[in-house]
Amino acid sequence: MILLVEMGLFSHPISSYNDLNFNGVDMQNNSSGDITFTYPKSISFNDNNYWNLTNLLDINQSLDRINSFEAAGVSAYTGDQIVPGIDATKHLIRVSLLNATIYNDHDIGEGEIYFNITINGNFTETERYTAEDGDTIDINLNIFYAWCLKLDIIIEVWEDDTSPTPDDELGTFTYNTTTPSGEIISGLTDIEDAKVWLEIEVIDSDSDITAEFLADGCKPYFYISDESPATEEPDEVYSRVLIGKDNETMGNKDIICIQYLFYWIKENFPVPINTQFHEDDYEEFLIFIDPADLYHPYRYVFDDGSYVSNTRSSRLAIWENHPTTDINETTAFVTQELTPLLGGNVTTDYKIFNLDEASNELRTGLSGIGTMNLIIQTSFHNFQEGPPGLFDLSVNEIGYNYSLSQLNDLKIREFFRRHYHAFEEGLWFISTLGKDTPKVHPFTFDIMNPFDFPYLINGYPNVVENIKLFQEANDNFIDYQYNVEFTTALIINARYTIIAPDSVIPGDDFDVEIEVEILEDGVEIGMYYDFLLNGTIKALFLDKNFLFDYDGKVEANIPMDTLSNMLTLLSYRPLIKDGLALNVDNYLSLDQFSLSSNLLGDIMQAEASLHLWEIIKHQLPILYPPVFGPLHVLDYFMDAIDFKLDTSLQGFLNGTISSSDQNIATLTKNSFNFDGSTSQTLSQVSVAETATSGTSFDIILDDLLFTMSFFTDWFLQIDFMEIIALLAPEYGHMTFDIGTFPNVNFTSDDSVQYPTTTTSVSKQINIVDKTGKIGVRIFGAVTSLLSIMIVLVFIKRIRK
Known part of the structure; x- marks a missing residue:
């Protein structure tokens, strides 16, 4: 019983004992030592940059970053490329008007007969043929030759009367089919005053629907409204077919x-007609088709012109199956890849027209698929839905008589490269319009994704504004220099403990336990910094210098179990320097942070930003008011100057274990490394049989190092506003790598300037003989027994 109590009092391990196999390990005792590791490092860096604003324009670099001019999820097809998802067969058709019999010419004697023929929207008016009642006219006229999916034939028979007497109508013959075949057809007009004979020939058929066929077969039917001779037909027309998802209207399905x-090549004023408004002009027109309803497009979009105002359009016209709306305003967002060329977004006016209420605005295209009548209404080349109306006094009907070229990536790049010419030529002020206009019109359409509302996006206002800034900034520059100095110090305290018996006998084997503890209250960090920014800006009417010089320090203890203290540290705490209030919330941000509860293994990951530009533009004018002007202007060019750090901290403890006398004792483990997964280790010690009583040896922990994967990436990030991003995308966002310090695997050995650092811990173990060891244990047992007896007597007296 007493033995059990004795064992309960001793919490440390005791080896077994018997007379035949004596193991003489004594009771375990601790020997501890504290070590301080210090890491002071300094860094200094500087740089300077000079930008001439008008030398930064590099359209090619922006274009080279664009692999193709289709947005994500959009596919483009041109020329003979096959458009997928269309289940139809096209036919090469020839239609001939063979003859016609006149039963009633609505005239006395012979009449002058002619035919207005519309086949798949293509209009033809024939010459005059002399005939009277009962005559059959041999015509043999080729009236249609094209690839198409279906035929829609309308033939009007007329008798020409001398003006002002109106012509007499002899009726209309119609025929349509979705499965053309070779045959001769005939029929009476609707009022039976004439009969016509036609021959249909199917020359070829093909089930591959190409982009060229689809674009040519759906192109709009054109009229030129000559309000002045300056209104002219296009010099070139380009097309391509895009497939994407119109999620807003059609759900998750592929749409064409x-x-x-x-x-x-140019745009002229209406009056006088020989005055050029600008070089180059562009207009875009969009047709949307659901392959499941191939013959009836569900949306048309174009830049709507106005005959009355005779000015550039102020709205988009969107014709779709939706109730007609008033003119509304929306913000259109430019596809990200094109923002260096067109800006980020543009405000657009639009009006929706109900497609179900359309009458003569629509017609059949050459392919048999529906299309739209379009008028080029003014010399500014804006579109308007056709056909011509009452105020269109003089009209030139182009119809389908214009050819298409491929709108491929090569041609699109060529259009965008014309930005160079537009920026170089600049603007001129048009007094009659009261606005600045480019001398060369840039290509400003976002053609990459027409499936997002409002479908047609024109960055013209953004580009014109930037041309103006570019022109006014000619020979202007920004010049700046910076100098940064940092010193940081990290102090870590550790405690090593060796657990081993005080005495052993010859021939003993025992374990020595090594433990380590990071003294959390002894972890400190300090940072000292000095930042200088000096620059000059010559822009617009300003030629000013700006100077910013700021220094400070941060010191903190880091209780590693308190996260809030670390956050405060990384935020540098609010500081006051010469009346300059540094508000942490506005000027510092912690972008990412993670913290461990110990100093072994992964300790800390953090990203922080010191927003220098916010400090400069808000605080510097308080200290030095004359800089407000240049800083205000510079703010149009500068978006952010951030001093950033990305830091990672890992800790490792390592060292060696040795015996002071290898002839007396040897160890099975000679080194240790603690990486956070463990903070203690065991090494078996063997005492030589030849060891003599009265001698001793030391267990030595040596070469103790706190090795740290402790590094911080420092860099300066400068973000310019859209003007710089447009002129030189490579300078829109710039990062200057300052360096990495401290270096990876930076260790406490580098702190040689601190000679007080302890580098070893030891514990002495004595060799005793067997008799002495037994005596010690008996004495210990007796002592323990007496202690218990005294306690029992004391308790008994208390109870009395």
Whole structure:
């Protein structure tokens, strides 16, 4: 019983004992030592940069970053590329008007007969033929030759009367089929005053629907409204077919958009007609088709012109199956890849027209698929839905008589490269319009994704504004220099403990336990910094210098179990320097942070930003008011100057274990490394049989190092506003790598300037003989027994 109590009092391990196999390990005792590791490091860096604003324009670099001019999820097809998802067969058809019999010419004697023929929207008016009642006219006229999916034939028979007497109508013959075949057809007009004979020939058939066929077969039917001779037909027309998802209207299904781009080499004033408004002009027209309803497009979009105002359009016209709306305003967002060329967004006016209420605005295209009548209404080349109306006094009917070229990536790059010419030529002020206008019109359409509302996005206002800034900034520059100095110090305290018996006998084997503890209250960090920014800006009417010089320090203890203290540290705490209030919330941000509860293994990961530009533009004018002007202007060019750090901290403890006398004792483990998964280790010690009583040896922990994967990436980040991003995308966002310090695997050995650092811990173990060891244990047992007896007597007296 007493033995059990004795064992309960001793919490440390005791080896077994018997007379035959004596193990003489004594009771375990601790020997501890504290070590301080110090890491002071300094860094200094500087740089300078000079930008001439008008030398930064590099359209090619922006274009080289664009692999293709289709947005994500959009596919483009041109030329003979096959458009997927269309289940139809096209036919090469020839239609001939063979003859016609006149039963009633609505005239006395012979009449002058002619035919207005519309086949798949293509209009033809024939010559005059002399005939009277009962005559059959041999015509043999080729009236249609094209690839198409279906035929829609309308033949009007007329008798020409001398003006002002109106012509007499002899009726209309109609025929349509979705499965054309070779045959001769005939029929009476609707009022039976004439009969016509036609021959249909199917020359070829093909089930591959190409982009070229689809674009040519759906192109709009054109009229030129000559309000002045300055209104002219396009010099070039380009097209391509896009497939994407119109999620807003059609759900998650593939939709076809045919994209047409009309180009003029110049644009003139209406009066006088020989005055050039600007070089180059572009207009875009879009047709949307659901392959499940192939013959009836569900949306048309174009830049709507106005005959009355005779000015550039102020709205988009969107014709779709939706109730007609008033003119509304929306913000259109430019596809990200094109923002360096067109800006980020643009405000657009639009009006929706109900497609179900359309009458003569629509017609059948050459392919048999529906299309739209379009008028080029003014010399500014804006579109308007056709056909011509009452105020269109003089009209030139182009119809389908214009050819298409491929709108491929090569041609689109060529259009965007014309930005160079537009920026170089600049603007001129048009007094009659009261606005600045480019001398060379840039290509400003976002053609990459027409499936997002409002479908047609024109960055013209953004580009014109940037041309103006570019022109006014000619020979202007920004010049700046910076100098940064940092010193940081990290102090870590650790406690090593060796657990081993005080005495052993010859021939003993025992374990020595090594433990380590990071003294959390002894972890400190300090940072000292000095930042200088000096610059000059010559822009617009300003030629000013700006100077910013700021220094400070941060010191903190880091109780590693308190996260809030670390956050406060990384935020540098609010500081006051010469009346300059540094508000942490506005000027510092912690972008990412993670913290461990110990100093072994992964300790800390953090990203922080010191927003220097916010400090400069808000605080510097308080200290030095004359800089407000240049800083205000510079703010149009500068978006952010951030001093950033990305830091990672890992801790490792390592060292060696040895015996002071290898002839007396040897160890099975000679080194240790603690990486956070463990903070203690065991090494078996063997005492030589030849060891003599009265001698001793030391267990030594040596070469103790606190090795740290402790590094911080420092860099300066400068973000310019859209003007710089447009002129030189590579300078829109710049990062200057300052360096990494301290270096990876930076260890406490580098702190040689601190000679007080302890590098070893030891514990002495004595060799005793067997008799002495037994005596010690008996004495210990007796002592323990007496202690218990005294306690029992004391308790008994208390109870009395």
